[in-house]
Amino acid sequence: MTFDSAVAYRLHERVALRPEPFGALAYHYGNRRLNFLRAPELVTLVESLDQHDSVRAAFDAAGIDPSRWPSFEKALASLAASDFLVPEEVAA
Amino acid sequence: MEPTELIDETETEAAEAEELVEEELLVEEISIDGMCGVY
Numbered sequence: 001m002t003f004d005s006a007v008a009y010r011l012h013e014r015v016a017l018r019p020e021p022f023g024a025l026a027y028h029y030g031n032r033r034l035n036f037l038r039a040p041e042l043v044t045l046v047e048s049l050d051q052h053d054s055v056r057a058a059f060d061a062a063g064i065d066p067s068r069w070p071s072f073e074k075a076l077a078s079l080a081a082s083d084f085l086v087p088e089e090v091a092a
Numbered sequence: 093m094e095p096t097e098l099i100d101e102t103e104t105e106a107a108e109a110e111e112l113v114e115e116e117l118l119v120e121e122i123s124i125d126g127m128c129g130v131y
Contacts, residue, residue: 036120068116075118082121 005059005079008048008088013083026084033082039060042075047083 010019014030023037026046037043043063052058059069078082079085 032124034122034124037118038120039116039118042119058108071116071118078119078121 003073003080004087005073005076006056007055008049008055009055009076009080009085010088011046012084012086017047019043026079028082028084031083033084035079036080037075037086042072045072046076046079046085050088 008090012028012030015026017037018025018027020077023039024043026037027033028037029085036047041062041064045058045064048062049058055073059072064072076085
């Protein structure tokens with residue numbers, strides 16, 4: 001499934017985040033994959049995704065510099081591809 | 093260095109910095125295959 005920033009996403013229920021000084025470790029207990037989230041802002045964004053109607057709205061609310069949006073969107077797409085993030089309509 | 097050369101160098105550095113910002117790696121997947129039982 002192609003990542004769509006106009007859609008609402010949330011963390012998969014089988015994913016655990018462990019805060020670290022560099023950001024967080026993210027482990028998926030279902031597929032047993034491990035990801036490093038290398039920016040605290042990304043961790044905040046990921047944790048807030050389910051509070052917004054779209055990823056773009058979450059970007060706005062998180063106050064991320066628009067010049068960094070491409071990198072953050074790429075990061076979220078990568079997490080979605082690994083099943084760490086799921087679209088809200090699928091997760092329900 | 094001439095002032096115009098300084099300006100050119102600064103603009104080049106800014107462009108490179110912008111390019112770096114666009115390419116920052118925010119998510120890194122770590123392979124833990126075969127690490128069962130490793131402490």
